[in-house]
Amino acid sequence: MISVTGREMSVSQWVLRSLRLDSVLLVLLSxxxxxxxxxxxxxxxxxxxxxxxxxxxIGLGVAAMLLVAQVSLHGLRAISPWLFAAGILLLLAVMWVxxxxxxxxxxxxxxxxxxxxxxxxxxxxxxxxxxxxSLRSGRPRFRDLxxxxxxxxxxxxxxxxxPDLGTSMLVAAAGALVVFLAGLGWRWFVGLGVVVAAAVPIxxxxxxxxxxxxxxxxxxxxxxxxxxxxHIIQSKIAIGSGGLYGKGWLNGTQSQLEFLPERSTDxxxxxxxxxxxxxGVALLLLxxxxxxxxxxxxxxxxxxxxxxxxxxxxxxxxxxxxxxxIGMVTGLLPVVGVPLPLVSYGGTSLVTLxxxxxxxxxxxxxxxxxxx
Amino acid sequence: xxxxxxxxxxxxxxxxxxxxxLLALVILAAILLALGWRLSGLQVGAHSHFTTLSENNRLRVxxxxxxxxxxxxxxxxxxxxxxxxxxxxxxxxQAGNLDSLLSRLRGYLELSEADIERFHRGVRxxxxxxxxxxxxxxDDETVARIAVSRHELPGVEIEARPLRFYPLxxxxxxxxxxxxxxxxxxxxxxxxxxxxxxxxxxxSGVERYYEELLHGRPGYxxxxxxxxxxxxxxxxxxxxxxxxxxxxxxxxxxxxxxxRALAGRDGAxxxxxxxxxxxxxxxxxxxxxxEAFVHGxxxxxxxxxxxxxxxxxxxxxxxxxxxxxxxxxxxVALAALDEDVTTxxxxxxxxxxxxxxxxxRRYRDWRREGHGRVDMSRAIAVSSDVYFYDxxxxxxxxxxxxxxxxxxxxxxxxxxxxxxxxxxxxxxxWKRATHNEVWFPGxxxxxxxxxxxxxxxxxxxxxFTAALATRGVRYxxxxxxxxxxxxxxxxxxxxxxxxxxxxxxQHWDAIHGSLVEAVHARHGTAWGSVxxxxxxxxxxxxxxxxxxxxxxxxxxxxxxxxxxxxxDHALFVGYAxxxxxxxxxxxxxxxxxxxxRVAAPVAREVMDAYLLEGSGMTLPEDE
Numbered sequence: 001m002i003s004v005t006g007r008e009m010s011v012s013q014w015v016l017r018s019l020r021l022d023s024v025l026l027v028l029l030s031x032x033x034x035x036x037x038x039x040x041x042x043x044x045x046x047x048x049x050x051x052x053x054x055x056x057x058i059g060l061g062v063a064a065m066l067l068v069a070q071v072s073l074h075g076l077r078a079i080s081p082w083l084f085a086a087g088i089l090l091l092l093a094v095m096w097v098x099x100x101x102x103x104x105x106x107x108x109x110x111x112x113x114x115x116x117x118x119x120x121x122x123x124x125x126x127x128x129x130x131x132x133x134s135l136r137s138g139r140p141r142f143r144d145l146x147x148x149x150x151x152x153x154x155x156x157x158x159x160x161x162x163p164d165l166g167t168s169m170l171v172a173a174a175g176a177l178v179v180f181l182a183g184l185g186w187r188w189f190v191g192l193g194v195v196v197a198a199a200v201p202i203x204x205x206x207x208x209x210x211x212x213x214x215x216x217x218x219x220x221x222x223x224x225x226x227x228x229x230x231h232i233i234q235s236k237i238a239i240g241s242g243g244l245y246g247k248g249w250l251n252g253t254q255s256q257l258e259f260l261p262e263r264s265t266d267x268x269x270x271x272x273x274x275x276x277x278x279x280g281v282a283l284l285l286l287x288x289x290x291x292x293x294x295x296x297x298x299x300x301x302x303x304x305x306x307x308x309x310x311x312x313x314x315x316x317x318x319x320x321x322x323x324x325x326i327g328m329v330t331g332l333l334p335v336v337g338v339p340l341p342l343v344s345y346g347g348t349s350l351v352t353l354x355x356x357x358x359x360x361x362x363x364x365x366x367x368x369x370x371x372x
Numbered sequence: 373x374x375x376x377x378x379x380x381x382x383x384x385x386x387x388x389x390x391x392x393x394l395l396a397l398v399i400l401a402a403i404l405l406a407l408g409w410r411l412s413g414l415q416v417g418a419h420s421h422f423t424t425l426s427e428n429n430r431l432r433v434x435x436x437x438x439x440x441x442x443x444x445x446x447x448x449x450x451x452x453x454x455x456x457x458x459x460x461x462x463x464x465x466q467a468g469n470l471d472s473l474l475s476r477l478r479g480y481l482e483l484s485e486a487d488i489e490r491f492h493r494g495v496r497x498x499x500x501x502x503x504x505x506x507x508x509x510x511d512d513e514t515v516a517r518i519a520v521s522r523h524e525l526p527g528v529e530i531e532a533r534p535l536r537f538y539p540l541x542x543x544x545x546x547x548x549x550x551x552x553x554x555x556x557x558x559x560x561x562x563x564x565x566x567x568x569x570x571x572x573x574x575x576s577g578v579e580r581y582y583e584e585l586l587h588g589r590p591g592y593x594x595x596x597x598x599x600x601x602x603x604x605x606x607x608x609x610x611x612x613x614x615x616x617x618x619x620x621x622x623x624x625x626x627x628x629x630x631x632r633a634l635a636g637r638d639g640a641x642x643x644x645x646x647x648x649x650x651x652x653x654x655x656x657x658x659x660x661x662x663e664a665f666v667h668g669x670x671x672x673x674x675x676x677x678x679x680x681x682x683x684x685x686x687x688x689x690x691x692x693x694x695x696x697x698x699x700x701x702x703x704v705a706l707a708a709l710d711e712d713v714t715t716x717x718x719x720x721x722x723x724x725x726x727x728x729x730x731x732x733r734r735y736r737d738w739r740r741e742g743h744g745r746v747d748m749s750r751a752i753a754v755s756s757d758v759y760f761y762d763x764x765x766x767x768x769x770x771x772x773x774x775x776x777x778x779x780x781x782x783x784x785x786x787x788x789x790x791x792x793x794x795x796x797x798x799x800x801x802w803k804r805a806t807h808n809e810v811w812f813p814g815x816x817x818x819x820x821x822x823x824x825x826x827x828x829x830x831x832x833x834x835x836f837t838a839a840l841a842t843r844g845v846r847y848x849x850x851x852x853x854x855x856x857x858x859x860x861x862x863x864x865x866x867x868x869x870x871x872x873x874x875x876x877x878q879h880w881d882a883i884h885g886s887l888v889e890a891v892h893a894r895h896g897t898a899w900g901s902v903x904x905x906x907x908x909x910x911x912x913x914x915x916x917x918x919x920x921x922x923x924x925x926x927x928x929x930x931x932x933x934x935x936x937x938x939x940d941h942a943l944f945v946g947y948a949x950x951x952x953x954x955x956x957x958x959x960x961x962x963x964x965x966x967x968x969r970v971a972a973p974v975a976r977e978v979m980d981a982y983l984l985e986g987s988g989m990t991l992p993e994d995e
Binding site: 137138139180181182183234236238239240241242243244253254257258259260273277278281282288289292293296299300304305308309312319323326327330332 | 382388401408412414415423429598
């Protein structure tokens, strides 16, 4: 339960505080969530049940957001290391349980809902890195880079062991974005780029033939039209046949006739693109851009370094989700299981995102008092 | 001071942060523009390309098989029809574990190895959600038992499909032919697209010859399918054009009477209406069950039929080539008259053998003691071999061949069925071409009595007998009487005439007289078995005995079988009534022995069935 507020509150105080939600962000998120429900209704083959279940998750997400929005920045910062530590323990627990019962390695069954500890890390890692950097001042130095590197790479490694490449990369991105926003010097980025560029051919030469093949298929799915390529081929057909104006809501043949796989989850963007066309797609991209921009605006006005870094990282991670998903669905990026944020069917990711927006709301309601 | 530094530090940090945010926003905007560019490329630039792919995904054209035309006899009696046959089909996608389903199904019906094998082949070749045939021709009880247990048999469907059936069975198996499942070989000779929805195709006989007419044209329906291939809805339908119904020239009663007359012996009977070439009966015995091929015959059953010593699959009437024996004597006589080699009145003394001048070899007559003084008419009636040896020697092979050819020996009649063979008309040229040998005078002698190299089919014999009856007018023998494609009146094709045999009328009279003599005179070869029983009409005919010389090389030695196989084939050709010919008949009884004793009465029964039954005439009492 995320009810650690660290402070007693009367009902009237709670209502007052709740009125200090960021209205702009709230409106933008509401539009996106409602649009998502409409697309989901179509993508699920007009399943009322699917929409109801998603609505329940949205309800849960909104409740979590409202709740988290009430938490003070002081409280958030205070629990950051503890949350991080708990997340690491849960990841280890999952590995343990997963060893016993194969198959379900990512999940912990809490009785009333199943729960992915790696989701916690999507927030816990940037919170932890922001917490650490807020203790330091100035640009991150080499020592800071080492510490944050360990803070990021340990959970990333654990998540990769599950194995969940998509989530581990998003967690890495969330952590790395904090370091970037903290003003990490450009030479470090250049250095990192060089290391990566040097590592690729070495890794490649170390790989076995079938592993290389797998990597190649990842980047060129068309070479395997009935296997890995099937998804991306059908997805491109759906998007392309949508045209400028789309086939109309509930009229997308690729999705309604089930040619498009994973159409409620990872590939829901293709359903949207097929039914609403390029115009719809352009509007959706604008909506996402607006949400990210509003989040960054909130972060820019934040009270202190911790809030600033965390808010910025949350906003940009949200953008990364969206870009990776759309890039994947349009065949620009390899297919890694990243859902379209706030639109794809599925619980944990949605709740995590809403909690993140709750944090942004909290930051928004506690702007710094001194004007520039 | 420290506080001030901290404040400055904070200020600096915030400014750095804002720069980074702006940078991130610019990068994000660039990425979004790139995504937008990519999406516009897909949705606007390549829109028509992807629209085509999308339509290909969802639209499917399915063929609708046309109903095969039915086949009737000349009186409208059904020979080949279509009836609903219940067959068990399995939709693999809904069946779950196939092996377990098949073993459960064995509790309801018998499944042969061939069924299972065909089923697995079908499973490999099917489209998604296309049901695959497991077993056809289910009986009502099996259908009922499976229907009751449907819930235990997922994916199992009982389908009623039109299937060919032959109500008169084996007696028409050679005349009508049969249909069977289409195989790769069949697909090479037809347009595969027209047969996309069709399961069966004509394999032999009329069924095969008129395949194109009988099949009709398939229809199509355009359907929308989902990703699993399941049909969601029908978008448009082009109905199939059913096959043409055929009325044959065959007469069911006559055909059945002919079968009865053979009384279980192997042989062939062909009856033709000489006035138009209509084939009234086309019998090859033994027949086979044509429906076995419709349902798909098992390897073992097929091998059994194929290797049966009586060769039930062999169409003796069209494909069987036999020495025509004495049945060609009237033709040889006509040739001699036409070539002025002799006259009908000239007599000779026919001994028991004949010798070529200067040769020792004796060519024997079938009657050891000879026939005494014979003129041409008597020579034909008593079937004197020596008379014809002499005639042939005088005439020579070169003057004999043209008229035999004019009667169609050695040529396809062109009948509208399958498997017809041409027989052999030997000549000098023929022998040089096929054996690279010169013609010997002795070969002329045996050619004149229908032995030696000469071969003819029962159909040819009936055909030349019809030409004898019509004084040389020759119609092409045919089985098709009328076609009805359902759009209007049935269409009756006109009989096709062929090059006539032109001979002086008095010569025809002479030959006709001799043929009547052969049946109705006391010395005639068919007197004892036919003429003496006083038929109600006059029969003109000629007996024949076709010698079986030796075993084929590939035949196994079997004493009992050998003995029977060395018997001669019994032949009779004739027409009736002699004054106004209505029917020409050729009868072959394999290893039957004497043509007069064995084949002539068979022909008589056929003629009776055609001329007397239903015509008010009654069969005369036996004397």
